[in-house]
Amino acid sequence: MLQGKKILLVIAGGIAAFKSLDLIRRLREQGAHVTPVLTRAAEQFVTPLSVSALAAEKVYRELFDLTDEREMGHIELSRAADLVVVAPATADLLAKMANGHADDLASTLLMATDKRVLCAPAMNVRMWLHPANQRNVAQLRADGVLFTGPGEGEMACGEYGPGRMSEVPEIVAAVGEALAEGPLSGKHILLTSGPTHEPIDPVRYIANRSSGAQGTALARALMGLGASVTFVTGPALVPPPAGASVVKVETARQMHEAVFAALPADAAVFAAAVADWRVVDASDKKIKKDGSGRIAPLEFTENPDILAEVSKSPQRPGLVIGFAAETNDLIAHAEAKLKRKGCDWIIANDVSPETGIMGGSENAVTILTAAGADALPRMSKDQVAQQLAARIAEALR
Known part of the structure; x- marks a missing residue:
């Protein structure tokens, strides 16, 4: 049942818009x-009067309607709902969403909302399969947008294949799932992600090739199960997930401070690739060449061991998980790290250059606990995240 839930339903222009009446x-x-x-395109398929009559609610149509803006501005409208549903979601609207366009009321609401978004795509089979559309859908999935369908079947245009909007009962079921309280509802999970940058001088730094993709995927999966996530991230290539409480840091010491400021938590997952070392006396001016062909030796010191400190802290979460990115002797190094750090799990992966994992779209991890090692097959980072999130939920029951 969806009793009392507020749904903002965006109806885009396509023949499948007729299904939106039954959906309401x-x-x-x-x-x-x-x-x-x-x-505006939707009005070519369904009338505002029929939509309003079925919804028993005013229909919003124009971005620059002064009456609407006075009664309920578009920013408030975008955030007053429990869930935003786009049905049908056309290729045009998906492209706007994926690329951050906001040139009408619907796209502006979708840009401004802080709620989860569920899309039910509907378009010609060739449009659905077009590489540009597939890139847009992949980007939206990475941003945390939920999808139901499309289904496969005969189109209004006479072609057959994927692109049919999901049937109304399927969309209603997807709405229920999106609004359901997951197994991590009420749990606070602290998650670190991305690399750290340790300055040498104002323009140079020490870093690694971590993109932050696995951390972002894991945050989305945890939030999908109902968790409240504090996401402490270094300067990653992949943007942080929508809906998390994001804390951006640059160095390991800043991450250390942000992590302890975010405690207490029910679980802490340390997916960040934190630099082990930093320069002792980073120059406050750019280091210049002097013609000698050499540079004065840099002195290094160890950064704080965030995982070990949290594992031994009086504020220790009930579940503490570390990551081990190794290039050789994966299991041996991971087992040693599990004992040395005092955490509950280590998620180990081989990041040798030939694997393409660091900075890539896939991962192959082994989960080490006191009970032993469990190797997962290579899969997308989103799939790894879903597997880990499900195990975290089971451990916190």
Whole structure:
């Protein structure tokens, strides 16, 4: 049941828009309150009057409607719902979402919302399979947008294949799943991600090749199970996940400070590739060449061991998980790290250059605990994240 849930329903322009009328009716039968938004193209397929009558609610259509902005501005409208549903989600609207366009009311609401978004794509089979559309869908999935469908079947245009909007009962079920309280509901999880940058001078630093992709994927998976996530991230290539409490840092010492400021937590997952060393006296001016062909030796000192300190802290979370990125003797090094750090799990992966894992889209991890080692097959980082999130949820029950 969706009793009392507020759904912001964005209806885009496509023949499948006719299904949105039944969707409104079914959502209301489940007890949901539906606020509809129509694009101009959608009005070619369904009328504002029919949508308003079924929703028993005003239809929002124009970004620059002074009456609407006075009664409920578009920013407030985007955040008043429990869930934003886009059905049908056309190729055009998906492209706007993926690339940050906000040139009408629907796209502006989708840019401004801080709530989860569920899309039900509907388009011609060739449009769905087009590389540009697939890139947009992949980007939206990476951003945490949920999808239901599309299904496969005969199109209104006469072609057959994937691209049909999910049937209304399927969308209603997906709405229920998106709004359901997951097994991590009420849990606070601290997660670190990305590399750290340790300065040599104002323009140079020591770093590594971590993209932050696995950390972001894991944060999304944990939030998908209902967790509240504090996401402490170094300067990663992959953007932080929407919906997390994001703390951006640069150095290992800044990450150390941010981690302890975020405690207490039910679990802490240290996926960041923290630099082990930093320069003792980083120059406050750019180091210049002097013609000798050499540079004065740099003196290094160890950075704080965040994982070990949290594992031994009086504020220690009930579950502490570290990552071990190794280039050789993976299991031996990971087992030694598990004992040395005092954490509960180590997630070990081989980041040798030939694997393409560091900075890539896939991962192959082994989970080490006191009970032994469990090697997962190579899969996408999103799939790894879902596997780890499910195990974390089981451990925190």
